[in-house]
Amino acid sequence: MTAPPKPQRATIPHGADEAMPLTAHAAFPGRVGISPEEFAEATGTGRTLVYLALQRNEIPHKRIGRRIVIPLSALDRWFGEGDLGMA
Secondary structure (H helix, E strand, O other): OOOOOOOOOOEEEOOOOOEEEOOHHHHOOOOOEEOHHHHHHHHOOOHHHHHHHHHOOOOOOEEEOOEEEEEHHHHHHHHHHOOOOOO
């Protein structure tokens, strides 16, 4: 089993001096959710901080058995609204 590809912090050229960031769905094509580790990498935060925020229900998530899945909409919201209380 191979590991899923790492998210890319890519941008789409938008103008001469600016770039429009990709959405989470574009960064993770064909997926509806990501792991806490992928969320931490995509947001530039640490795993510990993400797990603490999950425990405090500051990041929407679902548990599937022992696995935690964070919907891609939560990643888009994190970038759109700020830090979801993870100061």
